[in-house]
Amino acid sequence: MHKEFLMGNEAIALGALAAGVNLAAGYPGTPSTEVLETIAKRNPGNVYVEWSVNEKAAMEVAAGAAYTGARALVTMKQVGLNVASDPLMSLEYIGVKGGMVVLVSDDPGPISSQTEQDTRTFGMFSKVPVFDPCSVQEAYEMIQEAFEFSEKYGTPVFFRPTTRIDHGYEALEVKDPEEYHVHTYEGFVKDASRWVIFPRLSVKNHALIEKRNALLSDTFSDYPGNRILAEQEKGCRKGIASHGISFMYTLDSLRGRNARVLKVATPFPFPEKLALSFLQGLDEVLCIEELDPVIERALLHICGKYGLQVKILGKLTGDIPPSGENTMEIVNKALGAFLGQAEEKLTPAARELPEPPALPVRPPVLCAGCPHRASFYAVKQAMKGKKTIYCGDIGCYTLGNAQPLDMCDTCLCMGAGIGIAQGVGHMEPDTRCFAFVGDSTFFASGITGTVNAFYNQADMTLVVLDNSTTAMTGHQPHPGTGRTAMGQVVEKVSMEKVLKAIGLKVVETVDPLDLNAAVKTVKRVAEEPGVKAVIFRSPCIAISRPSGHSEVDQEKCIGCGKCIRELGCPALNLASDGKKTRIDTALCTGCTLCEQICPAGAISGGKKNDLLAGKGGEGHE
Amino acid sequence: MIFWPGREEKGMNKNIILCGVGGQGTILASRLIAAAAMNSGIPILTAETIGMAQRGGSVFSHLRLGEGVHSPLTARGEADLIIGFEPGETVRQLPFLKPDGAVVVNTSPVMPVSAMIGKAPYDAGEMLSYLKEHVRHLTCVDGEMAAKELGSSRVLNVVLLGAAQQSGALGFTSEEMEQALKEKVPARFLALNQAAFAFGKKTKNS
Numbered sequence: 001m002h003k004e005f006l007m008g009n010e011a012i013a014l015g016a017l018a019a020g021v022n023l024a025a026g027y028p029g030t031p032s033t034e035v036l037e038t039i040a041k042r043n044p045g046n047v048y049v050e051w052s053v054n055e056k057a058a059m060e061v062a063a064g065a066a067y068t069g070a071r072a073l074v075t076m077k078q079v080g081l082n083v084a085s086d087p088l089m090s091l092e093y094i095g096v097k098g099g100m101v102v103l104v105s106d107d108p109g110p111i112s113s114q115t116e117q118d119t120r121t122f123g124m125f126s127k128v129p130v131f132d133p134c135s136v137q138e139a140y141e142m143i144q145e146a147f148e149f150s151e152k153y154g155t156p157v158f159f160r161p162t163t164r165i166d167h168g169y170e171a172l173e174v175k176d177p178e179e180y181h182v183h184t185y186e187g188f189v190k191d192a193s194r195w196v197i198f199p200r201l202s203v204k205n206h207a208l209i210e211k212r213n214a215l216l217s218d219t220f221s222d223y224p225g226n227r228i229l230a231e232q233e234k235g236c237r238k239g240i241a242s243h244g245i246s247f248m249y250t251l252d253s254l255r256g257r258n259a260r261v262l263k264v265a266t267p268f269p270f271p272e273k274l275a276l277s278f279l280q281g282l283d284e285v286l287c288i289e290e291l292d293p294v295i296e297r298a299l300l301h302i303c304g305k306y307g308l309q310v311k312i313l314g315k316l317t318g319d320i321p322p323s324g325e326n327t328m329e330i331v332n333k334a335l336g337a338f339l340g341q342a343e344e345k346l347t348p349a350a351r352e353l354p355e356p357p358a359l360p361v362r363p364p365v366l367c368a369g370c371p372h373r374a375s376f377y378a379v380k381q382a383m384k385g386k387k388t389i390y391c392g393d394i395g396c397y398t399l400g401n402a403q404p405l406d407m408c409d410t411c412l413c414m415g416a417g418i419g420i421a422q423g424v425g426h427m428e429p430d431t432r433c434f435a436f437v438g439d440s441t442f443f444a445s446g447i448t449g450t451v452n453a454f455y456n457q458a459d460m461t462l463v464v465l466d467n468s469t470t471a472m473t474g475h476q477p478h479p480g481t482g483r484t485a486m487g488q489v490v491e492k493v494s495m496e497k498v499l500k501a502i503g504l505k506v507v508e509t510v511d512p513l514d515l516n517a518a519v520k521t522v523k524r525v526a527e528e529p530g531v532k533a534v535i536f537r538s539p540c541i542a543i544s545r546p547s548g549h550s551e552v553d554q555e556k557c558i559g560c561g562k563c564i565r566e567l568g569c570p571a572l573n574l575a576s577d578g579k580k581t582r583i584d585t586a587l588c589t590g591c592t593l594c595e596q597i598c599p600a601g602a603i604s605g606g607k608k609n610d611l612l613a614g615k616g617g618e619g620h621e
Numbered sequence: 622m623i624f625w626p627g628r629e630e631k632g633m634n635k636n637i638i639l640c641g642v643g644g645q646g647t648i649l650a651s652r653l654i655a656a657a658a659m660n661s662g663i664p665i666l667t668a669e670t671i672g673m674a675q676r677g678g679s680v681f682s683h684l685r686l687g688e689g690v691h692s693p694l695t696a697r698g699e700a701d702l703i704i705g706f707e708p709g710e711t712v713r714q715l716p717f718l719k720p721d722g723a724v725v726v727n728t729s730p731v732m733p734v735s736a737m738i739g740k741a742p743y744d745a746g747e748m749l750s751y752l753k754e755h756v757r758h759l760t761c762v763d764g765e766m767a768a769k770e771l772g773s774s775r776v777l778n779v780v781l782l783g784a785a786q787q788s789g790a791l792g793f794t795s796e797e798m799e800q801a802l803k804e805k806v807p808a809r810f811l812a813l814n815q816a817a818f819a820f821g822k823k824t825k826n827s
Contacts, residue, residue, distance in 0.1 A: 005655050005665070030671065112673045135691075168693045169651075169667040171659050248692035328696030353716060353755060357747040360709040361735040362642065364676035399676060404738050472673065568734045570677055586774040 001173045008136045008165045011172060012103065013038035015143035018175045020183030022070035022098070023048045025058040027444065028473035029077030030112040031166035032105035036075045037476070040485045044177045051476050051485040054414070054444040055080035059087045059102070066096035066156070067195065069185030071147055075103040078117050079413065083445070085126070090197055091156055092128050093205045098185055099151035101143060102128070103159045105166050108290040108325040112163075114394075114413060116323055118291035119160040123268040127209050129216055130158040130268045131225070134247045136170035142225060142265065153212055162290060163325075164245040213269045221273035225265030228278050233258045237283040238339060241275075241295050243267065246288045249331040255342040257335070262295075270298040279303070279310050286338045287314030290326050313338070366399045368571035369546065369589030371512050371538035372465050376400045376407035377567065377593065378518035378536075379434065379463065382526065388432045389424050391417035393446075395438040396472045396540075397465050404568045408436070415445030422449075422458040432526060433460040440470040440478040442495060447502075453531045454503050461526050462504075462533040464495060467540040475543055499533050506532035513538055515596040541589050547607035549588035550595055552581050556602035563594040563603070634687035635792055636695040640714045641706025642731045643675035646778035649805070650704065651682040653782060656801035657793045658686050668693035677733070679710055686792075702790045704781050706764075707731050708748035715755065723790035724756045725781055727764035760788045762824050767817070776817035783821020795822065 006014070013035045016024065024047060026036040040049045048065075052058035055076040062074035076084060081104045088102065104122075107113040123130035131146045133139035143159055150157045193201070220226055241262040242250045250261065262278040262285075264271065279285065279302065287296040296314035303310050313319040320326075320334055336342075366373050376397075379390070392398055392408030393415065401408035410420050421435040437446045442464050453460055470476040477483040482492035499507045506528045510521045518536065525532050552575075559579035564572045571587035572594060574580070581594075583603075590606030637654065639647045651667055658665040663686050670680040683695045697716045705711025705726040718724065730745035752759055762784045768774035779802070785791040786798050798818065806814045 003659075005652075005659055030673070111670075164668055164693060167669050167671045169655065169665075169669070170693075171655075171665060245692060249694070251691040252696075328692070328694055328699075332696060356712045356715070356751050357744060358742055359713050360730075360733045360743040361741040362677065362679050362733045363735070364643065364673050364678040365734050367644075367676060396676065402734070403740055564737050565739075568738055570734055573732055573737065586768070 001175060001179070003171055003173055005169060005171045006136060006174070007034060008139055008161060008168050008170075009034035010038045011136045011140040011170070011174070012143050012159070012161065014042060014174050015140040016073050016101070016147075017042060017044065017047065017177075018180050019099070019144040019147040020071055020181035021047060021073050021147070022183055022185065023062060023065035024073040024075070025050045025052045025061045026075030026103075027052055027055045027058055027080055028440075028470050028476045029080045029105070030473055031107060031163040032075050032077045032080075032103060033473045033476070034166070035103060036485065037474075039073070043486070044180060049485045051478065053479060055084035056087060059084035059091070062100055062102075063087060063091050063096065063156075066098045066100035068188045069098040071099045071151070071183045071185075073101050073103060076105075077113065078104055078106045078119055079114055080104070081119060081122060083414065085122075088128070088156065089126055092126050092209065093202050094195065094197055095154040095205070096150065096156055097154070098183070099147035100156040101146045101150060101159050102156050103143075103161075106160055106162045106291060108162055111325070116291055118294065119158055120267040120294045121292045123158050124294075127213060128156055128158050129153075129213070130160060130266060132244050132265055132267055133159075133161055133165055133225075134244050134263065134265070136165060136168055137172050138225065138265075139165055140172060140174065145225075153216065155209075155212070162244055168245075217269040217272050220266040220269060221271040223266060223271065225263075226271045226274050227263050228274065229261040229263070231258050231260045236260055237281070239278060239282045239285040240288060240335075240338075241278070241285055241299060242288040243295060244290065246290050246326050246331065249326060249328055250288055250335070253328065253331045253335050257339045257342055259339055264295050267294045267298070272302060275299060275302055276306065279308055282310050284311045284313060284338075286319060286334065287312065288320060288326070288331060288334060289314060363402055364399055365402055365568065365570055366396065366405075367541055368569050368584075368587040369541045369591040370396070371467055371536065371540070371591070372397045372400060373405065373567060373569065374512035374515065374518065374538070374591065374593045375463065375465055375536040376405045378512055378515060379522050380405070380407055381515075382519045382522035383432060386432055387430060388434060389421065391421040391424070391433070391435045393417040393435070393437045393441050395441055396467075397436055397438055400436070402568065404566055414441055415449055418446055418449030418453065418462065421460045422453050422456070425459050429459070434463055435460060436463045436465060438471075439464060439466040439468065439480050439495065440476075443479045443493065447498060450499065450504075450531065451502050458531055459529065460531055461522075462499075462531065464533065464535045466495065466535055466537045468537075469540050469543050471540045471542065475540070495535060504531055504533055507535065508533070509535040509537055511538055512536040513591050513593060515593065541591075546589040548590040548605060549585045550583055550590055550592060550603050550606035551585070552583055553602045553604070554580055556600050557581055558600045558602070560599065563598060566597065567594060569594065634685070634690060635702070636700045637684040637686070637702045637704065637791075638695060638700045638714050638717055639682040639684070639704045639706070640710045641680060642710060643670075643678050643680045645680075645706040645731070646775065647680055647682050647706060650778040650782055651684060652805055653779070653798065653801045654684055654791070654793070656805050657797045660797065660800060661793070664688055664690065666690055666693040679713060681714060702785065704785050706777060706781065708745045708752065709743060712748045712751055715752070718756070721757060723758035723760070723788060724752060725760040725762065725785045725788060725790070726752060727762050727777060727781060729764040758788070758790065760784050760824055762821065767820055771813065771817055771820060773813060776814055779814045779817040780821040783818040784824040785821075786818075787822045787824060
């Protein structure tokens with residue numbers, strides 16, 4: 001054992017390695033991404049690791065490994081689980097031989113996601129058991145136990161940390177590589193009655209699953225992750241039930257007040273026996289949860305089932321906010337209302353501050369020098385005065401929605417922009433429909449939509465923003481980059497060839513930082529009938545060296561403000577006179593876009609990156 | 622009992638908030654404080670902003686040091702120290718400060734695109750007056766001057782740590798912070814970061 005200061009996701013990865021994981025697959029998505037990255041980085045050498053093309057592929061690859069008896073881990077964010085739900089729903093009926101942990105990170109808030117869906121609820125729906133850790137330390141131990149449970153009961157299991165566990169840091173004792181469990185496996189054994197899903201098998205296995213989950217409910221009542229913290233003084237009539245990071249907020253917030261506390265680490269199957277003994281003698285229980293009222297509903301169910309007169313409070317009664325992330329303030333307030341205020345000396349000093357001046361408004365923006373800015377600007381210029389719709393997608397380029405670019409009219413989920421552009425086009429033939437998709441998103445879920453468009457005679461322009469990486473989630477490789485998660489150099493998948501093979505006649509690749517050529521290309525391609533594509537290729541600034549920086553000749557600058565007003569680049573500021581432009585040389589990458597639009601020719605010094613060759617996107621944010 | 626450098630009489634827990642704009646280097650600063658805490662055997666929990674907000678949005682790190690702490694997030698009114706990488710972001714986090722807490726702030730603003738294109742005003746001067754009025758222990762650092770003198774704007778994080786160290790509010794000795802730098806900063810950037818720390822230490826408290 002040795003001590004390390006670890007991010008939750010790093011601790012989870014090290015826990016999986018300690019459990020002898022043989023294969024790990026996933027698709028990037030905040031807040032889950034660092035788990036797979038850490039497994040790749042800390043791989044003792046015998047683990048197969050891949051960034052899959054999407055979550056469905058990852059789930060299937062992991063299932064195959066688990067069919068052989070190997071231990072498999074698959075990682076994704078919560079909306080990624082929607083993509084992977086098809087194989088998972090059926091896999092639960094088939095079961096696994098080796099332990100298989102499905103890590104899904106939930107994002108209360110949501111801080112970096114489209115939805116506030118709760119994987120605990122997905123557990124109930126899919127009948128897959130769920131492990132819900134409350135701290136980095138617990139996550140490290142719990143993922144090892146999750147593999148044991150999965151293997152013992154022959155079912156995939158969910159492991160669902162939330163953002164504050166994934167991205168929290170703690171110092172903890174972890175195993176040295178020599179102490180890792182080595183998991184040997186038998187290999188795949190042919191047996192059509194076990195591995196081939198047919199209705200007859202499904203109905204038989206469905207009954208077995210229900211029986212097993214009833215058994216697991218009992219087993220989980222003795223699982224140490226689920227526990228009751230006894231009240232300090234006798235005669236306590238009030239209880240608090242919580243989970244995950246909210247349980248830690250509860251402990252910090254209690255400050256000596258008397259209450260019985262139930263911590264739930266396995267929301268499904270719910271530890272009913274443990275909950276029954278928790279409820280014994282209580283009048284009221286406050287459920288402090290994030291996302292869905294899972295514990296609250298389970299306790300209501302138990303009270304109904306056993307005829308208990310205990311009042312259950314929580315989200316359903318309005319005592320806890322129904323949406324959003326919990327904070328210390330929310331928990332302090334709810335506990336104050338439920339238990340009465342803590343003693344004054346223990347309560348945080350209220351700080352009365354007058355209303356501050358108008359705070360800066362800072363939505364996330366495209367980086368200075370980001371090639372996506374140039375791509376959006378080129379399409380905007382080319383389509384000036386025309387009726388258009390710009391369907392966006394998931395990735396850094398969603399930020400093209402911000403003023404002044406305002407180039408993202410819709411955004412739904414990975415790959416959806418391509419389908420939405422078609423639907424709008426079928427209903428509004430006079431609208432020029434554009435779908436913007438990043439390179440990683442194109443491979444993840446853009447290809448089927450494009451086939452659909454071509455087959456069904458849609459009229460649309462597909463714009464692939466190829467920055468040669470999965471940028472938003474921290475630069476993971478994808479099929480177009482020619483690198484794998486394990487650092488192998490492999491043959492790139494060419495998106496030009498894919499598009500041509502689908503049947504597209506017009507597929508043009510252009511450097512967006514060459515503004516003139518980019519605008520001309522878009523004008524020309526958009527006039528073509530049917531489905532056509534423009535590929536804007538220029539590497540993400542985070543994976544390419546800046547080629548110097550631009551400077552404004554203060555003599556020549558006429559202070560018209562066009563560059564600032566039209567581009568919205570964070571490197572463009574006003575000089576001290578409040579009129580002329582000044583460039584923040586620490587941010588500027590010398591992309592030259594502002595040089596190309598300056599009507600006075602006052603900006604120079606940048607260097608156009610004239611390489612069309614990509615090096616290394618997006619991900620599920 | 623855990624030894625808390627220079628703070629034995631004041632209790633053992635300390636909450637620190639780092640705040641700024643994505644890309645300003647708050648995460649490394651958080652790692653440096655964590656390394657100093659670990660070297661002194663002080664338990665530490667931290668929470669960071671990772672993801673979309675890193676693209677020029679408001680970001681924060683919460684650090685909680687000492688025993689008996691469960692969650693990595695600090696409640697309002699409970700931070701002992703705020704290290705603000707930017708005036709407006711510091712004002713945004715001010716409700717978290719204890720009444721007698723300390724603030725170290727970089728006085729050079731990062732202008733948001735929304736202000737540059739005239740969609741939302743931002744007056745950094747107003748922010749600084751607000752801080753001066755409502756913070757008892759305020760230390761101002763001229764980040765722009767620091768960048769000029771050091772020849773780099775990328776070490777603002779370590780300049781601010783230097784200022785926080787000399788103000789006494791950080792609770793670690795100079796040697797402990799320098800040791801953390803040696804452990805966490807790549808060798809080729811170490812001299813620059815050491816210069817940045819020394820520069821920050823010369824800051825006068827107001």
